[in-house]
Every structure is written in C-alpha cells, then in structure tokens.
Amino acid sequence: MFVLGMRAPEIAASVRAGQFVNLGWAGGPLLRRPFSVYRAEGDVIEVVLKAVGVGTAQLLSMEPGDIVSCLGPLGRGFEISGSHVALISGGLGVAPMPLAARDAIAAGARVTWIHGARTADELCAEADGDEVVWATDDGSRGFHGTAVAAAPDVDLVLACGPNRMLAAAAERWPDAQVAVETYMGCGTGVCLGCAVPLARGGYDRACKEGPVYRAADIKWSMLPANLHYVA
Amino acid sequence: MFVLGMRAPEIAASVRAGQFVNLGWAGGPLLRRPFSVYRAEGDVIEVVLKAVGVGTAQLLSMEPGDIVSCLGPLGRGFEISGSHVALISGGLGVAPMPLAARDAIAAGARVTWIHGARTADELCAEADGDEVVWATDDGSRGFHGTAVAAAPDVDLVLACGPNRMLAAAAERWPDAQVAVETYMGCGTGVCLGCAVPLARGGYDRACKEGPVYRAADIKWSMLPANLHYVA
Amino acid sequence: MIVDMSIAVGGVRLRGPVMAASGTFGYGTEVPLLERRAVGAMVSKGIFLRPREGTPPPRIAETPSGMLNAIGLQGPGADALVRDYAPKWATWDFPVLVNINGESAAEYGELTARLDGVPGIAGFEINISCPNVEQGGLYFGNDPRAAAAVTEAVRRRTKLPVWVKLTPMVGDIGVIARAVEGAGADALCAINTFVGMSIDLNAYKPRLSFRTGGLSGPAIRPLAVHLAHQAARAVRIPVVGIGGISRAEDALEFLVAGCSAVQVGTATFVNPCAIAEVHDGIESFLHARGFKSLADLPRHLPRD
Amino acid sequence: MIVDMSIAVGGVRLRGPVMAASGTFGYGTEVPLLERRAVGAMVSKGIFLRPREGTPPPRIAETPSGMLNAIGLQGPGADALVRDYAPKWATWDFPVLVNINGESAAEYGELTARLDGVPGIAGFEINISCPNVEQGGLYFGNDPRAAAAVTEAVRRRTKLPVWVKLTPMVGDIGVIARAVEGAGADALCAINTFVGMSIDLNAYKPRLSFRTGGLSGPAIRPLAVHLAHQAARAVRIPVVGIGGISRAEDALEFLVAGCSAVQVGTATFVNPCAIAEVHDGIESFLHARGFKSLADLPRHLPRD
Numbered sequence A, B: 001m002f003v004l005g006m007r008a009p010e011i012a013a014s015v016r017a018g019q020f021v022n023l024g025w026a027g028g029p030l031l032r033r034p035f036s037v038y039r040a041e042g043d044v045i046e047v048v049l050k051a052v053g054v055g056t057a058q059l060l061s062m063e064p065g066d067i068v069s070c071l072g073p074l075g076r077g078f079e080i081s082g083s084h085v086a087l088i089s090g091g092l093g094v095a096p097m098p099l100a101a102r103d104a105i106a107a108g109a110r111v112t113w114i115h116g117a118r119t120a121d122e123l124c125a126e127a128d129g130d131e132v133v134w135a136t137d138d139g140s141r142g143f144h145g146t147a148v149a150a151a152p153d154v155d156l157v158l159a160c161g162p163n164r165m166l167a168a169a170a171e172r173w174p175d176a177q178v179a180v181e182t183y184m185g186c187g188t189g190v191c192l193g194c195a196v197p198l199a200r201g202g203y204d205r206a207c208k209e210g211p212v213y214r215a216a217d218i219k220w221s222m223l224p225a226n227l228h229y230v231a
Numbered sequence C, D: 001m002i003v004d005m006s007i008a009v010g011g012v013r014l015r016g017p018v019m020a021a022s023g024t025f026g027y028g029t030e031v032p033l034l035e036r037r038a039v040g041a042m043v044s045k046g047i048f049l050r051p052r053e054g055t056p057p058p059r060i061a062e063t064p065s066g067m068l069n070a071i072g073l074q075g076p077g078a079d080a081l082v083r084d085y086a087p088k089w090a091t092w093d094f095p096v097l098v099n100i101n102g103e104s105a106a107e108y109g110e111l112t113a114r115l116d117g118v119p120g121i122a123g124f125e126i127n128i129s130c131p132n133v134e135q136g137g138l139y140f141g142n143d144p145r146a147a148a149a150v151t152e153a154v155r156r157r158t159k160l161p162v163w164v165k166l167t168p169m170v171g172d173i174g175v176i177a178r179a180v181e182g183a184g185a186d187a188l189c190a191i192n193t194f195v196g197m198s199i200d201l202n203a204y205k206p207r208l209s210f211r212t213g214g215l216s217g218p219a220i221r222p223l224a225v226h227l228a229h230q231a232a233r234a235v236r237i238p239v240v241g242i243g244g245i246s247r248a249e250d251a252l253e254f255l256v257a258g259c260s261a262v263q264v265g266t267a268t269f270v271n272p273c274a275i276a277e278v279h280d281g282i283e284s285f286l287h288a289r290g291f292k293s294l295a296d297l298p299r300h301l302p303r304d
C-alpha cells in the first residue's frame, strides 16, 4: 500500500469522510479512476492505493511535481453520530477511515477501529482510534477471523472493504454505513454506470447517492464481488 | 532541436549514415516513430528531434534512465563515393548528416555541408565538414536562398529535408542520393504503408528499399509534401 | 474573437455547434463546473414512455481508447420527465431535445404525443438503436422500413423538430439515412455506439452483465467520421456528427466531412468542461484561419 | 511447462493457435527477430491474379489505439507469388495460407486454380472485403449471395482448406457466416478491418489518398470479439478470431468467446515478437489454471 499526496486546497478544505476524488492524468487510461480521500491536511489530500492495473501502476510511478487532474470531492460521505463508533475495514478499505476517525473523535465519540486482512502481511501499518483491533483470516496477528466477527457492538458501524465483507457486515448491522465499490464512468452522476442494486428494487448511483449506503438498503446478491479495489 | 541519446550498443556498432531506428515506449502512441540516427559513438546512438506532435513531445519529456524500445538499424543508407561530397540539409534534415560526414571523411572525400532554413533561428548550431555553408530563405544568415541553390557542383550530393526541397535537388542533380520521409506503419517492410512512388511506376517501401533513393528514381509529384518531419 | 458560431440544424437554432450527447449529460442538472455559455443544445438521457430499471451491474468496461456501456436505458419514464425536468429546461438558455425510445413504432408515437407541447422540450431525437420487440428483437436501426415507420410515427405526433439518431451497425448507412429523410426527419445524428464485447478471463464470461455493450470514445472516431460523411452524402437534411469527440480538432473532422454540428459524449465523463473546450477550440481555429463564421468553414470534402 | 498448444482448424493442423494475419507479415520473409517456433501459421499478404500497384501515399494514418490503412492490395500477382515465395514456404515448419482476392467470383476461382497444388501453399483464406466490380462495387462481404458465390467458386477449384475472412461492415454477421458455411467453407476468420476516415484539417481533405481506410488495432478489439462470437454462434465450422490482439489476454478473450484460434495483425508492426509473446502468454495462462491443453480452455460463453 502506498500513499500519494496531492496539492488540492479546495478539496482538502471541504472533503468529508467517505467522499472520493476522480483522478485523471495525461497519458493515462481513457477513464478517470476513483479514490477515497485518505487524509486531508492543509492544502494536501492523500489517497492510498496499490498497483492492481494500468491506472494504479501509472499513479505509483509518478514523481513529485507531476500533475494529476483531481475532480472532487464527490459522492456522499459518512453521517457520523453516537458515542461509540466502530470503523471496520478490509484491505484497501482503510482508505476512508482516517477521516472517519478524525470526524468521530471531533464529534466526541469513542472510536474502535477493526482492520481485517488475510494475513499479517496485508495489514496496514497505522490506524487511528482509541482502540485498534487487528483481525487476520489465518490468525497470524490479532483476532483469528474476519473483521466483522471481531467487532464489538456499538452505536454506529462504518465499514469499507471488499463487497463480500460489507455484505457480511450488513447481516449483522442493518444500519451500518458502508462505502461500496463499483466501476465508474464519470463519477459525477451523468452516466448511470455505477449502478448499485437496491433492496427496494431499482438502482442508485454509487457516485452520487453513494458510495456510502445504509447496509440493509443494498441488494448484496446483485452487487458484483469481483472488482479490483481490494485484493 | 533537441538531441536524445540512447544506449544501444549493437545499433551503434552497425548503423550506416541514412539508416533509421523505430522507437516505441510504454504509454506512447500505438505506432513506433522513425528517427534517423544522428550520431553513434561507443554504446550510444543519438537522434535529433523537435516536438511536432504527441510522440515527439513524449520523447522530449523523458528523463535519463527511461526506457525506449529501439528497433534498428533499419532501411538502406547512403552509398558514399567520390572525392568531393556535398551534404544538403533543410530543417531537421540535418539528422543523417553527421554520420554521412564521418563516413565521407573516412573515405577520404572533401565534405561541403550546406544547411538551409527559413530564418537564422532555425539553423542548427553545429555542422561537421571541411566547409560549412548556411542558407536562409530570408537572408538573415549566409546565402540568401535555398540550400539547393547555395550548393556547389560536386561528385556526389546527399540530401535530406522537406520533400519539396528534395524535389528541387532532384531537378539539379538526378543522381543525388536523397533520404525521403513518409509515414510508416512497421518500419520493417511488412505493411506497405510507406509507399514511395517511383518514376518507372509502382511503389517502393521507404523503410526497406529506402529511405535513401537516387533522386531521379522518385516520382516527386506523387510524394506528399505535407508531412511533419521538417517544419 | 468575433466568430459567429451560431447555426440552425434541422429546425433548431443553436448558439454554437457543440451539443451534449444523449446519456452522457444526464438531464443536464448533474454536470459539475458546467460552462453553460458553450452548450449549443442538450439531448437528454434516452427515455421510454414508462419507467425502466436498467441492467444489473457491471454496466461499463474500459477498452483501449474507449468504453463499453450497457445501461439499459434506465429512466423515470415520460410522466416524471415532464414533472421533474422539463420545467427546469424551460428556464434554460439552450434548447433541450429529448432522446426517445420504444419497443414498437406505436410506442414511439405514444411517447411523442405525451411530450409534444410540454414547455422546455424543443424537439426530439429518435434513438432507433432499440430492438423492435414486434419483429423478434431485430433492430429498427438496420431495417430501412422499420426505421422509416418509427420516424413517421413520431413525425405525425409533433410539429417540433424531429432528429433521427442512426446506428452504425448497418451494411449501408446511406440506405437508412434516405429512408428516414423520406419519412420526415429534420436532421440525422450519426452515430450511436457500436456493439462490442469484453471478456472477464477470471470468470470466463463477459465483463458486462448484459454481455454486450455499446462502444464509445476516441476509439470509434475514424469509423464515426466515415459514417457521418456517408450519411451526409446521402441526404439533403443536416447531419450531426457524434463519436469520440474530445478535442476541437476531432469536432472539426466531422464538420469538414459534411456535418452541420456535433455532439460530445464520453469526453464529458473524463472532462466535465469538454463541451466548452471543444467549442472554444473551434472558435480559435476559425479565427486563426480568418473565417468570420462557422458557416464559412469548407464543409464538404471534394467528392470522388 | 507442458501444455499442448496444438489445434486443428478447418483442415489445417497448427502447432499453436496464434497466426500471422494477412497484410501484416508480408510474405513471411521480412519480419526481423522472428521467433518461428511460436507461429501457428501465416496468412500471406492479399493477392490478386494479376500484379497490382496499390494506392498512392499517404496510405496509413494513426488514430486513437488504432490505425487506418489503404494499401490497395499492392502485390506481385499469382505468377510471381508461385515463383518467388511458394518455394520458400515449402521448406518452412509452419503452414502458409494465401489470402486471395478478386473483382468477380470467376476471378477468385481462376486465382484458386492457378495456386492449387503449388507446393508451399497449405490453403486459402478468401478476402471478401473486396468491391464486387460486376455488381457496381458493392462489397461481396455484406451480401450473403455474393459471399456464397465467391466461396463456391473457390471451393470448386481446390481440395485444400478454404477459410473465409468476414468483413465487419454488415448488418448481421451471422447471415453471412451461415451463407459461406453452406457454400463449403472449412473455417471462418473474423474479422477484417472496419472502414474509417480521418481528416487533415490543414488541407480540408482526408488524410489518406484513398479517402477511407481500414481500421485495425486495439481500438477495434471489443467490436471484433463481439462479431467473432456472433459468427461462432451461427456456424458449426471453426472461427479464427482477429482484431486488436497484442497480448495473450486479448487472444484469450477471442478463445473464450468461442474462437478456435487467432490471428495477430497490427501488433506485429509495433512489436515484431508479438506472435511469440501472445503464444507464450496463452501457454502460461493455461498452465497457471491447470489446463493440460488448449482444448481444455472453457470455450463457449454461457448462452443467453
């Protein structure tokens, strides 16, 4: 996992936890690539990523001073409330969590962050929160099992990670707020490419009504699980 | 005009004046771009170029250590003979001339290099030869007129530059050897995209039978004059 | 810069030749950073008479210099369009055409009747790249009779401008172009997306849930320029060029090839200011060449 | 790695599924750095009975992820082919098919008769993307009767394998595929280039002297995969996938979509080792998934 920082004062000042930016650059693929905002401080925003394909590989080979077109902040972020908030992340699903922790702490809540991975190698290095719980599928560090199983019951659960992890979270906490992943054409609400199937029928746009949803509002069986966000 | 050097030991060792390399690179345009070899010393070959479009712009933004795929040496170069050789170049048509001067001098010939441009600004900074003549369309430096008009009569004329300049050379010296410019698909003789119309009818491949031709062998009226090689 | 960029196309006066293509601009209310001054007109997302859910995800897949989409014409239906969007359009300073769709000629006609006369709707763009359910799912768009029948059905219900958007998946676009011209179209739009497929090698099945999708973006531009040119040669009514336009030079290719105006689609996804940049770039080009107006641009290629 | 990469396609045994596409490999004598071991077969540059000069330059133009070409089937004619190239091919360790062209069904037949039985020629690939001069220049390729007539004319003159290379510029490729299957084709090749145009804005005319050209390269791949899949669904004979293949993954898309083998074209211009890299990549893919042979790859998409 790598962190990329960009000077983007207006976005840094206004971004909310769970929102994303849509990145494009000269010589890059045709479509922009969406990334959650990982941190925002002063004039700079950060995103966290690893190389999964052509776009992420190109981003990771950039040098200081290179220019990226950064459209955002986009989408609807988390709505933070309650006195004890759990952040549940899997793999690159850590991305929106530092801002979520910041906002929850600012709102006076106690924050427990549960981060899951397949093995200890895949755990991210740092996590912010009053309490940090690690969970690995193979038991090589922390809790032996999924992040969802490792989490305590709290007032509010915020989750981000592979869609199948979010589906599991939805079973346990229908009111959890989950940030989902879809392919995106525009990121701005015009193409209808980022369809999220809804439990009540029909589709929402992940880039506009999402990417954060009430867990029980999504028809998980229809949401593709094989996207690239999280390995 | 900029010079780009590449480590390419096998090409450097075997390239002849007038031959070219076909360059491709990751993130570049689909097709390779052909460039005359400008200099070859030790392990390094050089090409001379200026930004005319997307490919040349990308080449010029490369950093030391970047990797370019370099196919060559390609094509048939100049055949040097005689005791007094004139090199006539226009604009970026300087490209094959340093090697031509090297080979002519090595063969014991006296070399006169006549370089033409629209204005003094466009003249290249350096030229090798026993005698160097500048020619500018506006008379701002050297001979007031074309390089073809400025040239003395000699045993052998080698010319490279805009196709319309070469056509003028062909009128004066049917036996001149001229290096022509065409669009190229493959550079290796398989696509037939680089057709050079011949005086005797039919077409040759610039990348295989050329790019150097006997001036009178080309049907100049059919060779496009509006390519990008030389501004 | 004083270049007259205005132009009349098939009964619609445009302040500039660059329009927003259907399905790539939503209902015109979503695009951020929109520079309205440059929008010649907008064609709204394709609509059916009744609401449609659209296809399950994944709906899009990227391909070299292009993208496939299978949105399935998701939309709220005619009543919601009239209620929620048309009133906004009525206040805008550029015209809005509605991209209309149906499963039979009769359904196209019914939809037209429902929308005709609604303030805010300046005209219709008929999408004939729909399967003709009555004819076993063959496309209206590659059958000259079916294409003409749909055009007539719409023409009979409205006095507003009727444009017909051609599909590229045909043996001879000139035949379809002439058929719909004869049926009363005021202009043609060329072209809609090409049908394509991309395979997910992990699942051994298509990437898109709908299996196939429509290819758009720069990849199709040379094909679109050719087809728009063929259409323009076949008819007397104006042709609007569409397909892979992201820069002014791209739009100019269509104009020089005989089109009267253009639409920008996929490029807006990448660059929300694409329409404005294309518009401004055309203006600069005309200015640099000494043309006083768009109408002065050499429009028709020398014919063979 | 022990994966059996061999396959039989329409009467030709190939040691691997990756072939060189017509017009992109010359006569097989030009390509530098050629790794012969990986070449399944070669289809030679399209030839007419008599020598042809080809079109004036410019003949090619680059487009986003693609290129347009209008070479005009420049070639030395059948006699020179038999004299200069076939003897070399007879000594090679992969089969060579000749891509044959004509202006009438009779001319295709005559050309076949001239080449049939010549050592070094393993079979024929009929290019039906030629204008039918007897029918006012309509393409053989988008008329099922004309396509079948050409196929029959060739079939009657040879017992060697006859493949038919389909054009993508048709309303329904399945109709043409079935027509040529019925006329005796042993395999289909899908697809040839799409017709496109690119405009030179300095001259206000097409970049290519021939005005239009054939679009090839990665840009067309999603369209080609779709059309090859449609063709494969329409017939029982094998289909060879062509269009925009430059990496193993691209070739695998065609194979999973129902093709038996593939041809690599434009990619060879960019990378003279493209065929070998595609071949090796398919082998690695099969090996990594535990397949013992190419034949084990899941070949047909779930049908709708």
Ligand SMILES: Cc1cc2nc3c(=O)[nH]c(=O)nc-3n(C[C@H](O)[C@H](O)[C@H](O)COP(=O)(O)OP(=O)(O)OC[C@H]3O[C@@H](n4cnc5c(N)ncnc54)[C@H](O)[C@@H]3O)c2cc1C
Pocket (backbone or CB within 6 Å): A020, A029, A031, A032, A033, A034, A035, A036, A037, A047, A048, A049, A050, A051, A052, A053, A054, A055, A056, A057, A092, A095, A096, A180, A181, A182, A183, A184, A185, A211, A228, A229, C060, C061, C062, C063
């Ligand atoms: C709201 C949101 C937030 C995200 N946040 C992060 C983050 O913080 N960190 C992170 O690493 N990743 C994040 N992602 C995922 C990230 O956008 C993808 O990893 C990235 O798009 C992959 O790009 P790539 O070019 O490397 O891979 P590709 O090579 O493009 O991916 C492989 C394949 O996926 C397909 N594909 C990829 N993107 C798209 C697309 N937009 N539309 C259609 N097909 C596509 C292509 O067909 C391609 O063949 C987020 C995604 C969303 C929707």
Ligand SMILES: Cc1cc2nc3c(=O)[nH]c(=O)nc-3n(C[C@H](O)[C@H](O)[C@H](O)COP(=O)(O)OP(=O)(O)OC[C@H]3O[C@@H](n4cnc5c(N)ncnc54)[C@H](O)[C@@H]3O)c2cc1C
Pocket (backbone or CB within 6 Å): B020, B029, B031, B032, B033, B034, B035, B036, B037, B047, B048, B049, B050, B051, B052, B053, B054, B055, B056, B057, B092, B095, B096, B180, B181, B182, B183, B184, B185, B211, B228, B229, D060, D061, D062, D063
């Ligand atoms: C034998 C030979 C030697 C050359 N030597 C030199 C040299 O020493 N120095 C130098 O500066 N230039 C040289 N050139 C020309 C050089 O290859 C071009 O300047 C270069 O291809 C332009 O590339 P670009 O991407 O910058 O421009 P582009 O943006 O590609 O050029 C503008 C337009 O030209 C067209 N185009 C460009 N290249 C091709 C192509 N290969 N096939 C089809 N269309 C094409 C494209 O359609 C494009 O829109 C040589 C050309 C040849 C044939």
Ligand SMILES: Cc1cc2nc3c(=O)[nH]c(=O)nc-3n(C[C@H](O)[C@H](O)[C@H](O)COP(=O)(O)O)c2cc1C
Pocket (backbone or CB within 6 Å): A185, A191, A192, A193, C021, C022, C023, C024, C045, C046, C047, C069, C071, C073, C099, C127, C165, C191, C192, C193, C215, C216, C217, C218, C220, C242, C243, C244, C245, C263, C264, C265, C266, C267
């Ligand atoms: C996501 C998406 C949705 C589209 N929806 C419609 C539609 O509803 N009706 C229609 O006629 N065309 C639709 N199109 C086609 C475009 O209007 C346009 O014809 C096509 O994309 C080619 O132009 P482009 O290359 O500039 O995108 C859609 C295209 C895309 C990419």
Ligand SMILES: Cc1cc2nc3c(=O)[nH]c(=O)nc-3n(C[C@H](O)[C@H](O)[C@H](O)COP(=O)(O)O)c2cc1C
Pocket (backbone or CB within 6 Å): B185, B191, B192, B193, D021, D022, D023, D024, D045, D046, D047, D069, D071, D073, D099, D127, D165, D191, D192, D193, D215, D216, D217, D218, D220, D242, D243, D244, D245, D263, D264, D265, D266, D267
């Ligand atoms: C320069 C060039 C010449 C071609 N010549 C022929 C030809 O003579 N006969 C033929 O059937 N196809 C010809 N083709 C088409 C290719 O064989 C192939 O079908 C097409 O290029 C698509 O594949 P690609 O995208 O891998 O190039 C030619 C293609 C190119 C680019």
Ligand code: FES
Pocket (backbone or CB within 6 Å): A183, A184, A185, A186, A187, A188, A189, A190, A191, A192, A193, A194, A205, A206, A207, A208
């Ligand atoms: S990505 Fe286009 S509508 Fe969401």
Ligand code: FES
Pocket (backbone or CB within 6 Å): B183, B184, B185, B186, B187, B188, B189, B190, B191, B192, B193, B194, B205, B206, B207, B208
């Ligand atoms: S560039 Fe392909 S034959 Fe010369």
